[in-house]
Amino acid sequence: MAAALGVIALGAEDRVGIYPFDARLATPFRPLRGRRNAHRLFGWLGALEIGEQTDLEASLRSFRAAAPRRGMVILISDLLDPEGYDEPLRWLGGGSRDAFLIHLLSPQEIDPPLTGDLRLVDVEDGSRADVSINRAILSAYRRTVEGFRAGVREACTRRGIVPLTASTGTPFDRLVLGTLRARRLIE
Amino acid sequence: MNWAYPDARWFLLFIPAVILLYFLRLKRREVQVSSTLLWSKVLEDRRVNSPFQRFRRSLLLLLQILAIALLTAALAQPERESERVEGRVHLLLVDASASMDATEGGETRLARARRLARERVRGMGKGERAVVIRFDRGARAVTPVSADRDLLSGAIGSIETRPTITSIDAAMELALSIARNEDDAVAVIYSDGAFPAWTGGEIPLPVEYVRVGEAAPSSGVTALASRFDLSGAGRLQVFVEVRNAGSAPVRGTLSMFAGGAIVRAAETEGIEPGGRWSHSFEAGEEAPEASAILEVRWEPQGEDALESDNRAWLAIEPRGEITLWRVGLPNFLLDDALGALPRVRVSMLAAEEVAGRAQAGEPLPDVILWDRIAPERMIPGPGHLLFGALPPGVWEDPQRVEFPPIVAWDRRHPVNRFLTYGTLEGEIARGWILPARPGTVPLLDSRGGALISIFQGPEARGIAVGFDLLDSKWPLKPSFPFFLFNAVRFLGLSEGGAATGIRAGELLSVDGGEAVERYEIERPGGDRVDVEAAADGWLRYSGTDRLGAYRIRWEEPVAGGREERARAVPVNLLSLAETDVSPREKLEIAGREISQEAASTLVRAEYWPWLLALAILLLLVEWFEYHRR
Numbered sequence: 001m002a003a004a005l006g007v008i009a010l011g012a013e014d015r016v017g018i019y020p021f022d023a024r025l026a027t028p029f030r031p032l033r034g035r036r037n038a039h040r041l042f043g044w045l046g047a048l049e050i051g052e053q054t055d056l057e058a059s060l061r062s063f064r065a066a067a068p069r070r071g072m073v074i075l076i077s078d079l080l081d082p083e084g085y086d087e088p089l090r091w092l093g094g095g096s097r098d099a100f101l102i103h104l105l106s107p108q109e110i111d112p113p114l115t116g117d118l119r120l121v122d123v124e125d126g127s128r129a130d131v132s133i134n135r136a137i138l139s140a141y142r143r144t145v146e147g148f149r150a151g152v153r154e155a156c157t158r159r160g161i162v163p164l165t166a167s168t169g170t171p172f173d174r175l176v177l178g179t180l181r182a183r184r185l186i187e
Numbered sequence: 188m189n190w191a192y193p194d195a196r197w198f199l200l201f202i203p204a205v206i207l208l209y210f211l212r213l214k215r216r217e218v219q220v221s222s223t224l225l226w227s228k229v230l231e232d233r234r235v236n237s238p239f240q241r242f243r244r245s246l247l248l249l250l251q252i253l254a255i256a257l258l259t260a261a262l263a264q265p266e267r268e269s270e271r272v273e274g275r276v277h278l279l280l281v282d283a284s285a286s287m288d289a290t291e292g293g294e295t296r297l298a299r300a301r302r303l304a305r306e307r308v309r310g311m312g313k314g315e316r317a318v319v320i321r322f323d324r325g326a327r328a329v330t331p332v333s334a335d336r337d338l339l340s341g342a343i344g345s346i347e348t349r350p351t352i353t354s355i356d357a358a359m360e361l362a363l364s365i366a367r368n369e370d371d372a373v374a375v376i377y378s379d380g381a382f383p384a385w386t387g388g389e390i391p392l393p394v395e396y397v398r399v400g401e402a403a404p405s406s407g408v409t410a411l412a413s414r415f416d417l418s419g420a421g422r423l424q425v426f427v428e429v430r431n432a433g434s435a436p437v438r439g440t441l442s443m444f445a446g447g448a449i450v451r452a453a454e455t456e457g458i459e460p461g462g463r464w465s466h467s468f469e470a471g472e473e474a475p476e477a478s479a480i481l482e483v484r485w486e487p488q489g490e491d492a493l494e495s496d497n498r499a500w501l502a503i504e505p506r507g508e509i510t511l512w513r514v515g516l517p518n519f520l521l522d523d524a525l526g527a528l529p530r531v532r533v534s535m536l537a538a539e540e541v542a543g544r545a546q547a548g549e550p551l552p553d554v555i556l557w558d559r560i561a562p563e564r565m566i567p568g569p570g571h572l573l574f575g576a577l578p579p580g581v582w583e584d585p586q587r588v589e590f591p592p593i594v595a596w597d598r599r600h601p602v603n604r605f606l607t608y609g610t611l612e613g614e615i616a617r618g619w620i621l622p623a624r625p626g627t628v629p630l631l632d633s634r635g636g637a638l639i640s641i642f643q644g645p646e647a648r649g650i651a652v653g654f655d656l657l658d659s660k661w662p663l664k665p666s667f668p669f670f671l672f673n674a675v676r677f678l679g680l681s682e683g684g685a686a687t688g689i690r691a692g693e694l695l696s697v698d699g700g701e702a703v704e705r706y707e708i709e710r711p712g713g714d715r716v717d718v719e720a721a722a723d724g725w726l727r728y729s730g731t732d733r734l735g736a737y738r739i740r741w742e743e744p745v746a747g748g749r750e751e752r753a754r755a756v757p758v759n760l761l762s763l764a765e766t767d768v769s770p771r772e773k774l775e776i777a778g779r780e781i782s783q784e785a786a787s788t789l790v791r792a793e794y795w796p797w798l799l800a801l802a803i804l805l806l807l808v809e810w811f812e813y814h815r816r
Contacts, residue, residue, distance in 0.1 A: 080222040109221055119215040122223040129223040130215055131230060134815075141229045148225060 001076055001102065001166075004176055006041045010034060016041065019067060021059030022051025031068065053124040056081040056088035063091065070096040075161075078105055079152055082125075086155045099161040103152050107169035110145055112138070191264035191313045198259040202252050209248045250809040257802035261795040266312065276332055276369045277317035278362040278392075279304050279339075282378035283346050284323035284353035285691075285765040289379070289403060289492035296400040300377035301343050303397055307375065308339045318365055319343055322358035323351040324692045325625075332365065349732045350495040351692040352762045353382035357625045359390065359776075366392050380771030381764050386623045386636070390777050398783040400770040404433035406458065406487050407496025407766040410599055411759065413481075423470040425501060427483050431458040432767035439487035443468045445479065479503050480736040480755050496766045500736050500757035502688060509679040512536045512569075515558030520662035521574070524671050525556070531675055538562065548701055548723065553679035559655055568698060568725050570678025571649030574656050577619065578649060581627070581642045585619040585653070591633040599763065602630055602641075602650065602673045606666040611659065618654030643694070650674050688757035691734055695756055697726040699741045711735025711758070731758045 002018055009016045010033070017031035018041070029044045056079065067073065075092055079085040079101075093099035115138075120129045131137065149165050156163035166175055220226070281304055287297040308317055311334070318332045319342045330342040355376070366372040373393045379400040410428035431437045436457045443451040451468040458464045470481070481501040491497070509531045513522070515538075525533050534552070536544075538560050545551065545566045554570045555562075561576035571578065577585070593612045596603055608631050620636035623629065626644060629637035638653050661667050689695060699706065701724035708716050708726075711733045718728050726739060737756045742749040774781045 078221070080224045082224060106221060109225070112220070114218060117215045119217045120220045120223050120226055121217055123219050123221055127223050127227075129226045129230065131226055137229065140232065141225065144225050144229045144232070148228075 001104070001172070001175070003042055003045050004172065005074060005180075006045075007035075007038050008176075010038050010041070015071075017067065018045065019063050020048055020051070021054075021056075021063070023053055023055040023058065025059045025062035025066065026051065028066070054081045055083070056085055057083060057091075060088045060091035072098045072100065074100045074102060076102045076104055078109070079103060085152060089155055089159050089161060093160045099159075100164065101152070101156050101161050102164045102166055103149065104166050104168060105145070105149075107167055110167060110169075111142065114138075189266050189312065191266060193263055195259055195262035195264075198262060199256065201255045201259075205251050205255065206248065209245075209251075247809055247813055250805050250812070254802045254805040254809065257798050257805065261798035261802060264793065264795045265798075266793050275315050276366070276372040277307060277311065277315065278320060278365060278372055278374040279307065279317055279343070280320045280322055280326075280355075280358045280362060280374060280376045280378070281343065281346055282323070282353060282376070282382075283321050283348045284381070285348065285350040285495050285760050285762070286353065286379055286381045286493060286768045287399075288348045288350070288495055289400060289405065289768040291401050291403055291492065295348075296379055297346065297348050299399045300397070301346060303399065304343045304375075304377050305340045308336050308343065311336065319346075320358055320361055321346050322353070322355070322361075323349050324354050324357075324690065326358035326361045328361060328365070332369075349692055350734045350760050351732075352690060352760070352765055353378070355382050355385050355774075355776075356387065356623055356627075359385055359387060360625050363390065363392075376774065378774075379768065380774050381767060383764070384775035385777055387777060390779075394774075394776055394779075394781050396774045396781045396783055398770050398772070400768065402434060402769040403492035404435060404437065404487075404490045405492045405496075405766055405768040406431045406433060406437045406439065406485070407491075407493060407760075408483060408485050408499045409463075409496070409761060409763045409766055411483060411499045411501060411761060412601070412604065413501055423503070425468040425470060425481065425483065427466050427468070427485075427499075429455070429458065429464045429466070429485050430763055430766055431460060431462050431464075432763070432769065434460050434769075436460065437487050437489065439485055441466055442484045442486070443470075444482040444484060445470075480757065482736075492768045493766065495734060496760050496762070498734065499759045499761055500688070500734075502736060502755040502757050508532045509554060509675060510534070510552035511554045511556055511675060511679075512541060512552045513556050513558070514538050514541055514562075515556070515560040515574075515576075518558050518574075518656060521556075521558055521656060524662065524668050527668060528672055528675060541566065550701065551698070551723070553698075554675055556675075565644065565647035565649075567647050567721070567727075568696070568723060571647060572652075572674055572678060573649060574652045575654060575658070577621075577651055577653070578642055578647070581624055581644070581651070582619070582621050585621055586635065587617065588620055588633075589617045591615060591618055591620065591638060591654075593638075594632045594634055596631045597629070600628075600630060602670065602677050604669075604673055606669040606673070608666060610664050610666065611661055614661065614664075615654050615659040617658050621651065621653050648694070649678065688737075688759060689731060690762075691731055691758050691760060693731060693758075695726070695728040695731050695737060695739075695758070697739050697741075697754055697756070698724070699726060699752060700724050700743050702744045703741050706739055706741045709738040709740075711737065734758055734760055 006016045006018065013033060015031040015033045018029035020026045029041065032040070073092060114133050117132045120131060153163045153165070164179060166179065281300055283297060287295065287300065289296050311317060316332050316334045317339050318328055319330045319339055321327055321329050329346065330339055333339060362374050373395060375395045375397060377397045377399060380396065380398060406429060408427060409430040412426045413423055425443060427441060429441060436459055438455050438457045441453050442449050450470070453466050455464050481503065483499045485497045511531055511533050513525060513533050513535050525531065541555065542563070551566065551568045554572060555566065557571065557573045557576050559575040561573065561579060563579065565571060565578055590613055593608055596608050618638055620633060621638070621640045622636040626642060628641040630641060630650070631637060631639040639650065641650050642648065656662050697706065699720065703720045703724045706718045706720060706726040708718060708728060710716065718726060721727055731737065735758060737758060738753065739756065740751060740753045743752050772782060
């Protein structure tokens with residue numbers, strides 16, 4: 001998704017920078033302009049590795065200090081930070097920036113295909129949760145996901161951020177050409 | 188609360204096993220997820236919103252543990268505390284005499300008695316045992332003393348009635364002999380109580396009376412006799428007595444059959460409750476041939492609870508002589524009376540001579556009369572009549588009394604026919620009191636026992652007069668020749684030309700001669716049995732469990748071949764006690780009155796079916812809960 005948005009922006013002769021983060025802000029892809037830099041952007045994204053656990057607060061605070069003060073900023077994240085997402089989001093908007101959030105969850109996170117007595121292991125921090133999954137638990141989980149998404153949308157609205165809810169299971173063309181255009185993220 | 192099988196508690200060990208399996212089964216499969224954040228939130232919310240979540244998680248385990256506990260309790264069979272005592276032996280005495288065939292409400296009394304006895308067996312607890320004793324005129328234990336309920340119930344179910352009179356004596360003797368080896372026993376009598384009181388000694392164990400049957404209309408033939416008239420014309424007179432034991436007047440028809448065809452009939456005007464109707468048929472020229480059977484049939488109008496007492500049979504016999512051996516001390520009064528008996532051939536023998544002839548296998552007489560000398564052992568075959576002497580092995584050391592009072596006598600018995608003992612009051616200087624023993628039937632009662640009694644053992648039978656004739660004035664009384672006549676005829680199995688035979692269950696004896704090897708018996712109903720003759724050539728057959736005429740055939744060796752002989756012996760009920768089917772409210776046992784109300788019915792309250800049902804219900808809930816998840 002970052003590559004697609006980046007190519008669209010490069011094609012419009014906008015400067016594009018990418019700031020990856022996990023527990024902290026990592027080395028960014030310095031803002032470049034021009035379609036000819038598209039292959040460099042692809043290469044950089046392809047080399048990006050999965051980091052450690054998420055720390056939105058620290059990462060977005062660093063981003064605010066490091067990134068240009070003007071322009072459009074798009075946060076692509078699942079916002080699954082044990083410390084919460086509401087406070088960190090205040091570092092995203094404000095000033096002369098137009099802030100967007102693409103809240104991205106996988107289909108397995110939205111409707112997990114799990115059942116029985118399981119021990120769930122968090123791939124980020126290795127934490128464990130013992131759960132006996134039945135229909136009632138799954139219903140409760142789905143309600144929690146919906147509540148989480150609604151909370152994100154409410155927090156974004158409060159902080160002047162345009163929220164977009166997306167699933168990694170949604171075909172890319174439908175996401176870019178449908179959802180992002182409808183929300184005027186692209187034209 | 189008692190537990191029939193407390194050892195079942197070991198099944199509780201399944202509970203830790205189930206708990207172990209529960210934890211083994213809870214070894215969770217690990218699954219990697221992008222974040223456990225949302226799952227943790229879900230679990231936290233459910234914990235907050237559902238305080239019973241922890242309980243619900245282990246609901247299945249709880250249900251399983253509860254089901255095991257209930258199943259274990261069901262196996263241990265809890266029951267309400269009762270009077271039952273561990274180790275107790277129940278002596279179940281089931282009356283199977285003729286009156287138990289009375290039908291009330293579509294069920295015979297015996298069927299009801301069997302049902303109640305089986306309930307008793309089912310109600311036995313751990314350590315309790317029982318023995319089933321079937322009784323009518325005799326008694327037999329049909330099971331060993333056992334705790335096996337199936338065995339006991341099966342034996343109870345196989346009990347059938349025999350058309351005989353009832354005697355509690357043999358049954359109580361048998362019960363007492365069994366109880367002697369047990370510390371704690373209780374006798375339970377399932378009967379309508381239609382039998383004479385137990386006059387034996389004190390019974391050292393509790394006795395319960397489970398009365399079966401209701402008062403019901405009943406009438407039947409209770410006496411039958413015959414004689415050829417004295418005119419010499421050979422006319423046969425048949426005397427019949429019908430008794431109404433019901434509570435309402437009864438009418439009916441009395442018929443006499445010969446060779447299957449009706450030859451005489453009479454109709455009653457109506458017999459009052461408790462009343463009798465005597466009627467005599469004169470067979471006259473239609474008198475059947477010798478060895479033929481006359482049947483008397485009573486057909487009451489309306490309901491009649493007992494059918495087996497409505498028929499009786501007579502066998503017409505050639506009027507031959509009765510042979511009698513007179514053994515003992517000189518007694519001219521006795522010898523005079525014997526000499527006056529018609530068709531009785533008397534031979535005087537010494538006691539040693541009798542024994543010698545018997546040992547030598549010589550033909551024996553119909554009757555042996557012992558006067559003041561008792562035989563060393565009873566010679567099987569003939570009937571024995573003893574005056575002032577007692578048969579060996581029947582009464583051991585009886586009480587000797589002076590001037591015994593006359594209390595009662597059985598007026599219906601053939602030996603007591605046409606006579607009264609009332610004139611003997613105060614006329615007997617001394618004598619033995621003969622208490623009731625197995626196989627004895629009192630003919631003349633004094634206080635504490637009989638003065639004259641019938642005895643019957645496996646081989647020998649007879650009548651014992653417990654006093655010396657010379658110690659009384661009886662030989663001078665008119666009743667004496669009648670007694671002698673009746674007793675000799677009775678023991679000689681002859682009824683003045685027609686025999687009423689024997690009672691059901693009694694030993695059937697026929698002397699066909701010592702050379703006879705086999706007898707063929709055609710039983711009532713037509714089935715035939717072959718019976719081997721005893722060593723002395725006699726037929727002794729105990730299977731007289733059916734009413735009617737038994738036709739016996741045998742071949743007697745004669746010069747130049749064999750000659751076929753035949754004889755018919757009727758087997759009759761002829762018992763007012765059985766005809767009177769109204770159940771007795773109380774039993775008299777050794778001076779004690781035992782009522783139905785006093786009988787404690789040990790109906791055990793069992794809870795195991797409920798526990799089992801609850802356990803199954805819990806398992807269903809567990810199954811449903813498991814699949815709901």
